[in-house]
Structures are given as C-alpha cells and as structure tokens.
Amino acid sequence: MLFSKFLNSTRSRLLIALLLPGAFGSIIVSENFFNPAVSQAQPAPPAKQDPATAMTVRSDIQEADANTGIVTARGNVQINYPARNIQATAAQAQYFSRERRIVLSGDVFILQEGNSIRGETVTYLIDEGRFVALPAGGQQVESIYIVPDDSTSAKNAAVEPFNPKPAFKNPFSAPAAP
Numbered sequence: 370m371l372f373s374k375f376l377n378s379t380r381s382r383l384l385i386a387l388l389l390p391g392a393f394g395s396i397i398v399s400e401n402f403f404n405p406a407v408s409q410a411q412p413a414p415p416a417k418q419d420p421a422t423a424m425t426v427r428s429d430i431q432e433a434d435a436n437t438g439i440v441t442a443r444g445n446v447q448i449n450y451p452a453r454n455i456q457a458t459a460a461q462a463q464y465f466s467r468e469r470r471i472v473l474s475g476d477v478f479i480l481q482e483g484n485s486i487r488g489e490t491v492t493y494l495i496d497e498g499r500f501v502a503l504p505a506g507g508q509q510v511e512s513i514y515i516v517p518d519d520s521t522s523a524k525n526a527a528v529e530p531f532n533p534k535p536a537f538k539n540p541f542s543a544p545a546a547p
Contacts, residue, residue, distance in 0.1 A: 422452045424449070425449045426440075426446065427448075428447070441463050445458075446460065455479065457477065459475055459477040461475050470492055470493060470495060477491045484513065486502050
C-alpha cells in the first residue's frame, strides 16, 4: 500500500521517468515531455525516438522540472546530438524546452564537423543553429574553424612557380652608338 502511494505521486513519476531511461545508459529528452498542456490524467503516448534527431545527455546527476520545462544535467556532462553533428562536454547543461535552447557552463567544449569552441558558458539556440559563447572572467573564448579551400589545388597547378630573379628582357630601343 505504501508502494502504491509512492507510484501515484507526481514527484515519484518524475523520478521514475528520469531514472528508468538513465538505467539504459542515456536520457533522451522529448519536447512533449515538458508540455504543461498534457493532462496528468491522460498520459501522452510514448514518443517515437528517432536516433537521427534524438539528443543524448549523459551526466552524474539529472533533474527535470515539469512546471518550468527545464532539464538540468550536472557533473561530467556529455551531449551527443547527431542531427546537428554536435558533441559537447561541460560541467553543467540546462535544456530550456520552451525556448528551445541549451546553456552549457563550466569548461565547455563543443565539436561540430571539425569546428570547435571552448568557453566558460556557451548557449546553443536550437532553431537558429547558433552558438553564443562567453569566457571566464579575464579570459577569452577560443574557436577553431575548418575553412575549406577547394580551389587552392586547382589554382596552384595553373600558376607558374615563383622565381625571385626576373628574366632579362630585350630593351625597347637599340643601344646608342658610342
């Protein structure tokens, strides 16, 4: 009887929802999970998880607030978001489901298609696909971008090699008689 009261409480359902997926190695956050319009009396059908669009968050501790729609992950946070080819690490990450943004803080490192960004706090605006990075006090943000230059090899093949000594040319006029 005590166990059935535990299962019927909102807090315990939230705890089970957080811990059960974590037992399988990751927690995949669904946007509908935090929709306050969904009645507790009528649970939403389980969301179909498409591995290509799912974002996987791993951390030491995770908590979710159904009232605010904020998921917080703390301690050794690792994020894998294959749909955007993003991998990230941080001390803490917060997913604001209503605003569709992720705020990573504490020694943040993000890798996307060979490009990287490192800072103290980085906000990822999901709908815009944009990162906003802030440094720790008195420091700077560091980014490394891969800039492809497909035309370099074609240009170098057509250009003559550089010769620092100019070739002698014929004079424009005949030399003067002595």
